[in-house]
Amino acid sequence: MIADILDGIVLGLQFGLLAAGLTLVYGLGGVLNLGYGQMAVIAAMAVAFARDAGVPPLPAVGLGLLAGGLLGLLLDRTVLRPVYRLRGEARVLLSLLLTLGVSFIVDGYLNWRYPLKALTLHIGGGAVEILGVPMRRGSLVASAITLVTVAALFVFFRRTSLGRAVRSVIEDEEGARLVGIDPSRMLRLILVLSGVLAALVAVTRAMVSPVDVKSGLSMTVFALIVTVVGGLGSVYGALLAGIILGIVNVVAADLIGTYISLIILLGAAALTILIRPAGLLGVKE
Amino acid sequence: MSDRLTGGTFLIGGTEVRSSRSLAGLLIPIAVAGAALALVPLRLGNSRVLMGVAVLGLAYACYTIGFNVIFGSTGQLFLCVGALAGIGGYGAAILADTVGLPIVTSILVATLAATLVGGLLSFVAVRRSLGVIFTGIVTLIFSLSFEALVFGLGDLTGGDTGRLIKSGADTFLRDRIPPYYLMLALVLVFLLVHELLRRSHIGWALRALRDDEVAAELAGVDVARYRVYAALIGAAMLGLAGSTYAFTEGRLSPTTYGFGEVDVVVLVMLAFGGIGTLFGPIVGSVTFTIVDEILIEFGQLRHVAYGILIIGLFLRMPRGLIPTVASLWRRVRGLDRLGAAKSSDSAAGKLEAVSSEARSAE
Amino acid sequence: MLEVSRLAAGYQGNDVVRDIAFHVDPGEAVMIIGSNGAGKTTLFRCVIGLLGPSSGEVRFEGTDITGMPAQRVVRLGIGFVPAERRLFPRMTVEENLSLGAYPRRPDPETLAMVMDLFPRLAERKRQTAGTMSGGEQQMLAVGRALMSKPRLLVLDEPSTGLAPLLARATYEALRVLRERGLTVLVAEQQVPLAMAFSDRGYVLENGRIQTEGTSAELAANPDVRRAYLGVT
Numbered sequence: 001m002i003a004d005i006l007d008g009i010v011l012g013l014q015f016g017l018l019a020a021g022l023t024l025v026y027g028l029g030g031v032l033n034l035g036y037g038q039m040a041v042i043a044a045m046a047v048a049f050a051r052d053a054g055v056p057p058l059p060a061v062g063l064g065l066l067a068g069g070l071l072g073l074l075l076d077r078t079v080l081r082p083v084y085r086l087r088g089e090a091r092v093l094l095s096l097l098l099t100l101g102v103s104f105i106v107d108g109y110l111n112w113r114y115p116l117k118a119l120t121l122h123i124g125g126g127a128v129e130i131l132g133v134p135m136r137r138g139s140l141v142a143s144a145i146t147l148v149t150v151a152a153l154f155v156f157f158r159r160t161s162l163g164r165a166v167r168s169v170i171e172d173e174e175g176a177r178l179v180g181i182d183p184s185r186m187l188r189l190i191l192v193l194s195g196v197l198a199a200l201v202a203v204t205r206a207m208v209s210p211v212d213v214k215s216g217l218s219m220t221v222f223a224l225i226v227t228v229v230g231g232l233g234s235v236y237g238a239l240l241a242g243i244i245l246g247i248v249n250v251v252a253a254d255l256i257g258t259y260i261s262l263i264i265l266l267g268a269a270a271l272t273i274l275i276r277p278a279g280l281l282g283v284k285e
Numbered sequence: 286m287s288d289r290l291t292g293g294t295f296l297i298g299g300t301e302v303r304s305s306r307s308l309a310g311l312l313i314p315i316a317v318a319g320a321a322l323a324l325v326p327l328r329l330g331n332s333r334v335l336m337g338v339a340v341l342g343l344a345y346a347c348y349t350i351g352f353n354v355i356f357g358s359t360g361q362l363f364l365c366v367g368a369l370a371g372i373g374g375y376g377a378a379i380l381a382d383t384v385g386l387p388i389v390t391s392i393l394v395a396t397l398a399a400t401l402v403g404g405l406l407s408f409v410a411v412r413r414s415l416g417v418i419f420t421g422i423v424t425l426i427f428s429l430s431f432e433a434l435v436f437g438l439g440d441l442t443g444g445d446t447g448r449l450i451k452s453g454a455d456t457f458l459r460d461r462i463p464p465y466y467l468m469l470a471l472v473l474v475f476l477l478v479h480e481l482l483r484r485s486h487i488g489w490a491l492r493a494l495r496d497d498e499v500a501a502e503l504a505g506v507d508v509a510r511y512r513v514y515a516a517l518i519g520a521a522m523l524g525l526a527g528s529t530y531a532f533t534e535g536r537l538s539p540t541t542y543g544f545g546e547v548d549v550v551v552l553v554m555l556a557f558g559g560i561g562t563l564f565g566p567i568v569g570s571v572t573f574t575i576v577d578e579i580l581i582e583f584g585q586l587r588h589v590a591y592g593i594l595i596i597g598l599f600l601r602m603p604r605g606l607i608p609t610v611a612s613l614w615r616r617v618r619g620l621d622r623l624g625a626a627k628s629s630d631s632a633a634g635k636l637e638a639v640s641s642e643a644r645s646a647e
Numbered sequence: 648m649l650e651v652s653r654l655a656a657g658y659q660g661n662d663v664v665r666d667i668a669f670h671v672d673p674g675e676a677v678m679i680i681g682s683n684g685a686g687k688t689t690l691f692r693c694v695i696g697l698l699g700p701s702s703g704e705v706r707f708e709g710t711d712i713t714g715m716p717a718q719r720v721v722r723l724g725i726g727f728v729p730a731e732r733r734l735f736p737r738m739t740v741e742e743n744l745s746l747g748a749y750p751r752r753p754d755p756e757t758l759a760m761v762m763d764l765f766p767r768l769a770e771r772k773r774q775t776a777g778t779m780s781g782g783e784q785q786m787l788a789v790g791r792a793l794m795s796k797p798r799l800l801v802l803d804e805p806s807t808g809l810a811p812l813l814a815r816a817t818y819e820a821l822r823v824l825r826e827r828g829l830t831v832l833v834a835e836q837q838v839p840l841a842m843a844f845s846d847r848g849y850v851l852e853n854g855r856i857q858t859e860g861t862s863a864e865l866a867a868n869p870d871v872r873r874a875y876l877g878v879t
Contacts, residue, residue: 032418082600092418094599100549101595108588115585161749168735168746174697175733177717179749179791217545221429228422259437266430270423274413 003133004251010139010208012246013146018201018219019226019238020153021194027170027233029187031083031095033075035103036198037219042106043068043199044119044211057121061203068199072191075099080191084184103216110213118212121203142204149200150239157235166190170233225265229272231279241280245269311480318567319473326462335578336461340533342574343468347526348547349554349566350475354482355519357561358491359512361407362421364544366551368431369520370527371542372399377528378537379441381452388453388532396524403520404513411509428544435539447538450531464533471529472567475522480563487514553591556598559605568606648673648799648830649694649725654703656693662701663689664854671799671832676825678841678862679834680875681851687834688730690851691803695727696720707799726792730803732784734791736777740768743776743787747794754796761790764820782813789820800824802833806840818844838875842866850875 022036033039047064055063079102083095110117123141127134157163168176169186176183201219205211226245230237245265252261272280322343329335348366355363363369376395380386386394406427410420435442442448457463482488490511493500531537540546554573558565580587602609649671657663664686671677681687692698694705696717705713712720721727735743744761745753762769765786771779776787785805792800802821806814818840821831835841842848842862850858850871858868865871 079596089417096418097599098596101592101599104588104592104595106592108585108590108592111588112583112585161745161752164738164742164746165749167738171735171737172733174717174729175735176746177697178695178721178727178729178733179746180718180721180795181746181749182716182718221425224422225426228419257437259433262433263430263437266426266433270426270430273415273419273423273426274409277413277415277419 001251002131004254005247006130006133006135007139008247008250009243010135010143010246011250012243013143013150013239014201014205014208014242015222015226015246016230016239016242017146017149017197018223019230019242020150020235021197021201022223023227023230023233023235023238024190025187025194026092026227027235028166028183028190030088030091031080031187032092032224033099033194034096034220034224035075035099035106036194036223037216037221038103038106038110039068039071039075039195040198040202040205040219041110041211041213041216042071043195044202044206045110045114045117045213047121047203047206048117048119051119061121064203065196065199068195068197068202069192070195071198072193072195073188075102075195076188076191103220107213107216110216114213116212118210119202119206120210121206123207136208138207142207145200145204149197153235162189225269229269229279231281234279234281237279237281311477311484314564315473315476315480318476318564319469322469322472322571323466326465330462333461336465337534338574338578340464340468340530342570343465343472344526344530345547345550345554345574346472346566346570347468347475347530348523349551349558349570350472350479351519351522351526352551353519353555353560353562353566354479354522355403355407355516357555357565358482358488359515360417361410361512361516362417363403363406363424363516363519364421364548365406365424365428365431366523367542367544367547368428369399369403369523370530370547371431371435372402373524373527373529374531374537374542375435375442376524378448378450378452378531381532382448382450383441388456388458391452392525392528392532395528396521399524399527400517400521403523404517407513407516408509411512425544428548432539432543435542443537445539447536447541450535450537453532454535458532459535467529467533468526471526475526476563476567478518478522482518483563487511491515553595553598555605556603557594557606559607559609562605562607565605565607648675648708649832650704650706651694652704654690654693654700654705656689656698656700656703658689658698662854664693664851667703667851667856669849669856669859671830673798673830674825674828675847676821676831676833676845678845678848679832679851680836680838680841680848680865681834682874683836685851686854687836687851688803691727691729691801691834695725695801721795724796724798726795726797726800728785728788728792728800728802728805730807732788734776734784734787737775739773739775740779740787741772743791744768744794747791749795751795753794757794757796761793764793764823765790781808782810782816785809785813785817786820789817793824797829799830799832802831804834804836806835806837814840838871 018036018040022033025031025033043064046067047060050060050063051057079098080095083091083098086094121138123136123138127136128140129135130140157167165176165181166186166189168179168181169183173183176186202211226242227238229245230239230241245268248268249261249265252264255261256264325339326336329339348370351369352363352366355361373392373395376398377388377391380391380394381388384391406424410423415423436444439445453459458467483492527542531541534541550573554569555566556569557572558567558569576590577587580590583590651670652668654667655662655665667690669677669679679687679690689698693700696712696715696719699714703713704711707720707723707725710723712723717727735746738746744758748754748757767783768786768790771783776784779787789800789802789805800821805817805821809817814837821833821844825831833841833845842865845862847861848859848865849856850865858865858871860868866876
């Protein structure tokens with residue numbers, strides 16, 4: 001049981017971080033990026049190709065993070081341009097549809113060209129015991145990196161003036177403009193950040209299990225569900241929901257079976273949405 | 286509030302209120318479409334593969350009409366089209382094979398189940414005042430749960446590998462051509478039902494509701510009830526089509542009713558044809574089926590084309606083909622009218638042009 | 648300092664205000680008065696850059712700022728306190744104020760000045776803005792606008808939703824700021840308050856400037872007295 005919970009936390013942290021990226025973009029820009037999982041996959045592929053070409057692990061990972069950031073920038077500059085002209089629900093819908101189209105293009109191309117490609121990052125060394133449970137080093141390193149990233153995000157948003165500026169746009173876009181903050185520049189920044197986070201999650205995921213070209217859609221769906229349960233726009237909500245759902249997923253899968261546990265997970269998510277549409281930590285309108 | 290309206294009208298171009306036409310005016314276009322589609326087996330009847338594709342295309346046409354009734358009329362984004370059809374399909378297959386019910390009974394019971402589920406989803410969404418996006422997410426979750434359920438109950442459903450349907454194996458349902466006409470009959474019936482729905486008081490209420498929910502409520506339209514009605518009818522269509530198709534296909538697998546295979550495709554078909562229009566689903570499904578078949582050798586690369594299509598569609602032609610063509614046509618005709626009315630004062634001339642546009646709508 | 652000429656602005660093609668011309672000279676206190684719906688808010692939003700003008704010109708200290716987006720206008724030395732305040736509800740008083748100085752770091756001297764002016768804010772440094780009362784939020788909104796050390800402060804109906812005592816206190820604070828060299832432009836529905844505070848004023852009716860003059864002149868104007876000062 002403890003092993004399950006620990007595994008669940010490892011999984012949950014990653015999905016929480018992924019969801020955080022998605023929820024930030026939504027909270028700041030009212031944009032739902034359904035191509036998010038594909039961004040993670042592209043970053044993973046970038047790292048995989050770099051490794052194939054003989055690039056050492058750390059620079060390869062750096063390349064992946066760079067790729068993720070660039071994808072975010074690209075999205076902002078191209079696909080989302082027409083979306084920015086709209087407001088409110090229309091904006092969300094169009095962003096949803098356009099990014100869905102983009103995810104098709106990426107998914108189709110990658111699966112056609114490199115159908116078997118996957119990224120795996122081996123962390124050498126034996127298992128380490130945590131609370132009496134032998135954990136793979138890969139899982140531990142992945143979790144450590146995720147936690148450090150979460151802490152970094154925390155510091156960024158709480159302590160730096162740029163982070164505060166970003167928060168202010170989420171709080172009140174017009175108010176932010178009145179203090180000299182340009183919301184579209186902040187959105188661009190957050191999109192780049194979300195791309196980097198996606199890449200980071202792909203990389204840490206690869207330390208636990210292979211990330212292949214087909215995982216794009218499932219990553220997007222999980223990120224979306226965690227985001228919604230946590231509360232659209234709430235980073236803490238995303239992290240909390242991620243951990244909870246991660247634990248539920250692993251524990252239920254062990255006790256009952258993969259598919260039924262998935263249904264339980266989905267059902268729990270749906271229930272949360274129905275009982276409390278604002279999500280766990282979301283803001284009630 | 287205005288954001289909701291913008292969202293609705295952005296996707297679903299308001300169709301004009303049409304002056305009542307006679308029943309003939311309704312039946313003729315449907316009959317023409319039916320006749321045109323009926324000719325297909327003459328061309329493709331020799332190939333089992335191509336007929337299979339055609340039957341599947343008609344099944345998708347049915348799904349799209351059902352989705353159109355739910356989404357096009359009331360703006361409820363039901364991303365569980367495949368799942369509802371799957372309740373029909375898997376349900377009927379299990380009832381016929383495992384439980385031993387006659388085929389027709391199985392289809393009816395399974396359709397009923399799908400109807401009830403669809404109605405329940407709508408009821409819950411209405412009760413909790415879920416907007417378009419949340420309805421989409423909740424129904425997406427339902428879709429994924431259904432897929433997981435299919436995998437999970439492997440004994441009943443055949444899980445990953447799918448199951449064969451023994452019932453009806455020796456009937457006309459598995460022949461080359463009769464299933465096509467069976468599905469075509471369903472398509473025409475669904476079109477009829479949709480059109481009758483539009484003309485009924487339910488249709489009026491649904492249009493009012495879609496265009497301005499607040500005004501509709503003030504006018505006495507019980508928004509909740511009509512939303513659920515639309516969902517019930519649409520879900521019934523989906524369940525019926527899904528179960529009928531199952532028996533003609535003889536084999537089911539999770540991909541038959543999967544989200545990626547059905548819902549996404551149906552959305553593209555309808556968006557292309559014209560959300561809310563009567564023949565939009567037909568235009569969309571026929572086009573898509575043909576294009577998909579032509580591109581089949583490109584495998585996964587087709588998805589790239591569809592992605593580009595989705596982006597182009599929602600950027601340039603969000604209301605779909607039919608409304609776009611219709612307004613282009615109207616503009617051409619409208620200009621003609623204005624020219625003719627140059628002698629009368631401009632206000633009257635404009636009124637003339639506008640009313641003639643209304644008369645020749647669609 | 649601020650020159651507006653032939654300005655027109657509105658929403659979705661319909662102009663709410665037309666042919667607006669007024670000016671504010673350095674050191675002055677100018678008011679724009681008018682009843683509800685006259686277009687004061689639309690006018691201010693257009694001047695500050697939250698709304699694009701359909702025609703006309705706005706110049707600040709010689710620079711043409713017509714149609715310039717708000718986030719750039721605000722950096723030129725104009726502070727704006729909108730009628731809805733537009734604070735950051737889940738952020739603390741401290742955070743709201745320091746954001747006022749963006750992109751620069753909050754100047755401790757300015758911060759001290761604001762705290763001095765509004766002692767209530769000093770007491771509630773760590774309180775989140777959303778939990779404060781209307782009067783406190785008003786103070787915070789003004790304080791935030793002051794953090795960027797503006798040369799011109801524009802306020803849209805600062806007395807809205809405030810008890811008379813608090814509204815007077817707000818204008819007291821503005822008076823103090825004027826003594827320190829701040830130029831103020833204020834739109835008001837509560838005319839007596841604005842009149843006591845301002846040097847000059849313009850009357851906005853149905854989207855147009857109908858009358859202008861010094862406060863004294865306006866106070867003596869029979870139409871103004873009838874419409875806004877409750878004199879029959």
